Every structure is written in structure tokens, then in C-alpha cells.
Amino acid sequence: MKKIVIIEDEPRTRETYKHLLAQNFTELEVAGEAGNVSSAVALIREVNPDIVLMDIELEDGNSFQLLQHLRPYNFKIIFITAYNDYAIKAIKFSAFDYIMKPVNEFEFTHAVANAVQALNCCPSSESQVENLLDHYEGTQKSGKLVLRTSEALYVIKIDQISHCKSDNSYTTFFLSDKREILVSKGMTEYVEILEDYGFYRPHQSFLVNINQINKIDKSDGGFVVMENGAEIPISSRRKPSFLNILQGL
Known part of the structure; x- marks a missing residue:
């Protein structure tokens, strides 16, 4: 069974995600949850999940700061945010799925299904996260775009x-x-x-x-x-x- 963890600082929202996962993805085990950067780092290192549901804004920072502590990235990421801002641009450059709050069940299940499918062709998110942080930090040294197909990930200039x-x-x-x-x-x-x-x-x-x-x-x-x-x-x-x-x- 594949493992998924939930990184979200609102307890009621975490319960909503768990309910949607239980209803739609019996092949996924919710292996833990956390609401801030420090506990999320510890959880992900301990559990070694296949998929991480990750709210961008957390109690003590954001998910981009969290990712800087987690190399290598041997899991798929689905970002969740209430704000359509510069962070979304960085996410789009890196071909990650993202969900806007308030969460819609169709969008939620579609994003999780995509992540499950991606595990089969490319379980590592290393190139995606590197490109994400590059664009989020504004350095844009790579000048690259990640494209995701059903068979592969392409990192292109x-x-x-x-x-x-x-x-x-x-x-x-x-x-x-x-x-x-x-x-x-x-x-x-x-x-x-x-x-x-x-x-x-x-x-x-x-x-x-x-x-x-x-x-x-x-x-x-x-x-x-x-x-x-x-x-x-x-x-x-x-x-x-x-x-x-x-x-x-």
C-alpha cells in the first residue's frame, strides 16, 4: 500500500482531506499529518511517504522552506494554496499539481490520481523540486521548464x-x-x-x-x-x- 502524508495547519481541513482519501483511494494509507515546518520535516523523514499533500502556508513558514530540508525528494507532491500568487507560477514551471482552496472534491481526486499515476513512471521529484525552488527564489538560473506526460518527465530549456x-x-x-x-x-x-x-x-x-x-x-x-x-x-x-x-x- 502506498503512503501519503498531509501537511496542513488547519485540523478541520486535514479531516476533510482524510475523508476524501478514504472515500476515493483505498490503495493509499494516510501515514501521518503535520501542521508546521519542523514537525513536517520529522514526519516525512520518518515515514518516507510516496505522496505528500502540502499546504503552501504553514504555521511557522511555508512549504518551500520545508522542501529545502528534505533532499532527496523521493515522493510526489501536491500543493494546496488559498492564494493565486507568485508561488503558483513556480509550481507551473515545475509541472506539480496544485489545488486551490476551498478544495473542490473533483480537483482533489484528480490531483491525487495524477500523483498515483506519476509514481509508476517517475517516483523521484528531484528535478521538479530543483526547478521549483529555482523559480520560487527568483534566481531562474536554469531557465528550464518541466513537462509531464503519462510516460515521463521532461526537463527542457x-x-x-x-x-x-x-x-x-x-x-x-x-x-x-x-x-x-x-x-x-x-x-x-x-x-x-x-x-x-x-x-x-x-x-x-x-x-x-x-x-x-x-x-x-x-x-x-x-x-x-x-x-x-x-x-x-x-x-x-x-x-x-x-x-x-x-x-x-
Whole structure:
């Protein structure tokens, strides 16, 4: 049986999580709970869990400070937070699941199911946590993005992304080395975090790396030609602002 621990400073909320786990995940054992950084460190070291449910804000600090005491990271993490702030951005860069408070049962069970599935392909979270702390601390030395598929975790350099294509709740990343990586998240998950790295959305279905644009072809309404030869359409609504951005480079 896989072990899960709950790091949450509100006792009533911990009871809610335990109830949801008991109702939906009989294969998981709740192996302990803690409400602050110091007790959480001791608990995780003692129990060696497979999954950690981790509230970001704790009594005596936050979960990022907690993680700095826990190397190596041989467990999957699901973050829980009441605030949609800079911490969420760091989490998105690292492909961790997160749940917003107040917790919705569907979102909760979906995130836990994802973590259980991830244990089969990549039980270690080492690369994810390193990238998370890098972005959270603002150093961004790595310039990397973690992409999670059902089979693997990919740690890629952001400047190697040519463009992204949206297909409803899926996004395909096209890399400069010709690789394609399909992830089961919508493009809106990535637009905000990649805009600071020179990405722009010329069309509802595409996000492009401006630094990898080869030319703008103005025929047939206009399209972008990327360095890898891909042709990306430009919507008429977005065309003026897109051209203004390019002229400002």
C-alpha cells in the first residue's frame, strides 16, 4: 500500500482531506499529518511517504522552506494554496499539481490520481523540486521548464522551445531539435509563465518563441515562419499588437 502524508495547519481541513482519501483511494494509507515546518520535516523523514499533500502556508513558514530540508525528494507532491500568487507560477514551471482552496472534491481526486499515476513512471521529484525552488527564489538560473506526460518527465530549456500548439485541453511543445512533447494541460497554463521569456500568442491556438522567428509572411492574411520551418498563422485581431512587439525588438 502506498503512503501519503498531509501537511496542513488547519485540523478541520486535514479531516476533510482524510475523508476524501478514504472515500476515493483505498490503495493509499494516510501515514501521518503535520501542521508546521519542523514537525513536517520529522514526519516525512520518518515515514518516507510516496505522496505528500502540502499546504503552501504553514504555521511557522511555508512549504518551500520545508522542501529545502528534505533532499532527496523521493515522493510526489501536491500543493494546496488559498492564494493565486507568485508561488503558483513556480509550481507551473515545475509541472506539480496544485489545488486551490476551498478544495473542490473533483480537483482533489484528480490531483491525487495524477500523483498515483506519476509514481509508476517517475517516483523521484528531484528535478521538479530543483526547478521549483529555482523559480520560487527568483534566481531562474536554469531557465528550464518541466513537462509531464503519462510516460515521463521532461526537463527542457525554455529557449529551445520553438512554439506550442493548443488542442483543447492538450498542448504540444515543438522543440528546436525537432522533438514534440504532448502534455494534458491547456495552453493557458503556459501563456502567463512563458510571456516573460519572449513568447507571444499570435493566434488562439499557438504560442511562439519570438527569438526563433525567421520571418513574417504577409500573404494570405499573414503567418509566422519559425527557424524550424513551421508556419504559424496570425489572427487578424492579434496582428497589430504582434507586429508592434516585433518592431520594438
